[in-house]
Amino acid sequence: MIVNTLSEPATGDRAAAPTPAATVRRHPRVLSIAGSDPSGGAGIQADIKSIAANGGYAMAAVTALTAQNTRGVQSVHVPPAEFLRRQLESLSDDIAIDAVKIGMLANPEVMRAVGEWLETTRPAVVVLDPVMVASSGDSLVAVDARLALLDLLQHAHLVTPNLPELAVLVGEAEADSWEAALEQGRRLAATSQVRVLVKGGHLAGSACPDALVEPGGSVEEFTALRIDTANTHGTGCSLSAALATVQAQTNHWPESVRRAKGWLWDALETSAELEVGHGHGPVNHFHSLWDAAPPAGNAFSRSLWDEVEPQRKAIFELGFIKDLAAGTLTEAHFAYYLAQDAMYLGSYSRVLARASALAPTAEEQLFWAKGAENCLAVELALHGDWLARHPLDVGPGPVTKHYVDHLQAAAFAGSYGEVVAAVLPCYWLYAEVGRVLHADYLAFDGVHPYARWLETYADQAFADAAEAAVRIVDAAARRGSALDRERMREAFVHSAQYEVDFFDAARLHA
Known part of the structure; x- marks a missing residue:
């Protein structure tokens, strides 16, 4: 096991194969396939900000419309899966897509539409954030969608579940310790032959660990101090979109995790500056762009x-x-x-x-x-x-x-x-x-x-x-x-x- 921190700087099969060198770009074209959040903190809106903040060109195919704010989700409308298919085909017919981030897919029909498109286009980087429950606790996915979601994993290079989502994917109770979470991550990685980013944000303690788990069972951990803030709306969306963008630039998953996690840490640390909403506010996606003048001299x-x-x-x-x-x-x-x-x-x-x-x-x-x-x-x-x-x-x-x-x-x-x-x-x-x-x-x-x-x-x-x-x-x-x-x-x-x-x-x- 390798352990990294944010102050310090594992990959055979589909999951372990590196991104082809030809797809590594300074400003990658990144497509987000996810639901819309009118409050701007999660979903498509957060993905676009994350992609842009990490140097990518953002595109979006909307899978669902929600009525939500920082306090919760009030309503979800899912357009026909055929319309999502048309969005995806329209994009790939015209634009070379370097990376894809997948977020909220509300039902099996939508999941199958995305899977069929991925089977045809085979993007070099696919990050799947299995959005099932919002940070407010509201369910965003139909209860019969688990098997379709598991089938979709065959098209992903990295899946980024939080602990409740990880528990659903492995069909077990939610892990109550970091060791139990890692074991669930190993099982999911092995059975689905996909990299898993196990996220420990739901656990108690001053540290906030994440771990990159390979299908072969190797684990590389990344730790950081927990930020004491209620502004956690859209953290999973933002991290996964950042990961897709950075991976298209680095072609190195551990480096991409380190960079994206460091960026999100700063976005959380400065989130209070935004003063948005009365519930779980958003992270500060553009914290690096809103600072002082360039340094003078040496x-x-x-x-x-x-x-x-x-x-x-x-x-x-x-x-x-x-x-x-x-x-x-x-x-x-x-x-x-x-x-x-x-x-x-x-x-x-x-x-x-x-x-x-x-x-x-x-x-x-x-x-x-x-x-x-x-x-x-x-x-x-x-x-x-x-x-x-x-x-x-x-x-x-x-x-x-x-x-x-x-x-x-x-x-x-x-x-x-x-x-x-x-x-x-x-x-x-x-x-x-x-x-x-x-x-x-x-x-x-x-x-x-x-x-x-x-x-x-x-x-x-x-x-x-x-x-x-x-x-x-x-x-x-x-x-x-x-x-x-x-x-x-x-x-x-x-x-x-x-x-x-x-x-x-x-x-x-x-």
Whole structure:
């Protein structure tokens, strides 16, 4: 089992197959198939806001009309299933759809219409939120719809039930503990061969856990502190729509869950600002767009540096770094580190080349292009000399693979700001490590076994390159929106943690 938090950064069959690379888009076209909420907090209205807030182009096919507000649902009208079928066919005849979020489907006829359309169109990302009961407690689905809903799961890549809905799907009583909820999630994932996002929001306690359960039984948990608010109207709708949108951008389900859950956490935390209704109010979908002016000067980069202070301190507490500075690091540990770094740099150079292609100025294009060339011409040559004398036959370790996946997601699904923020720690933190360790190296008595490595990363040209990368990130932050800056911050923090883990992996796996 893997456990993630919102401050930290599993997938064989239909459920486990990754989204085809050709469908990964910076601004995916996302279709919501759901009911309408005139109060704007749930259903189609919430989905459109969630999709837009997470960088997608939103479309909608309405399955039902409701009379509802923040206090509850007063009435539901379900148009003929044939009319929904016409909506869906009209869209897919004209528009390439990158992802689909499915919400309220009130009866078996509607469910079958959606299933038949999915069988024909086969979208690359399908997230099914099995909406059965509103947060007010009102039933939204006919009692005979359970079997039709279970049949619809064969067309989904991810299903996102709350605990009452999960209980209905597995035909059991509602789970009263997180362990029981996970067990129900495993059973549903195995029997329906679909990923299940088990959501613990209905459980008591200060934590609000979610878990991504694979059909094979593996579980990856994501935890966050519970937000003390009554503004929970449409949280399930909003999360599932965000997940569909982000997955079409990342092609990586755990990363998509982390991003979408973090976005929803902020939307809940700022929900009181809206002051909508007298019952369960809506979340603040556009919290990232309604903030202060862009940061001036180097304020953004300084905030990033301050935020990763724990990671900066952790690096110098690692046994690998201490032994490297003292010259007592074993050749086996250093060889493993260099072998992993060589594999990492091959991918890192391609990410830098991508940054060069996205750069808005000729100066920045040239900077990142030179960085990509340097990875191959200088750093890999340095690694190759050592590894030729100390050969080691290993494949990429888990940290290397996850770090590279993170960088490639930023490079090929994110904005220019996200790319440069994601690569910055490999400049900035390495320059800091080189500066500190070089001071110890100069005081070293004798011939240091790793002198060439220490001299490379303490070189003034490398320090200058790190400073230039910082300036580029600040400029990108000033040009970007509030949402861009938040994604840049997330990309930077995750890369910083991967840097810590990368150094530490040598001692753990060599």
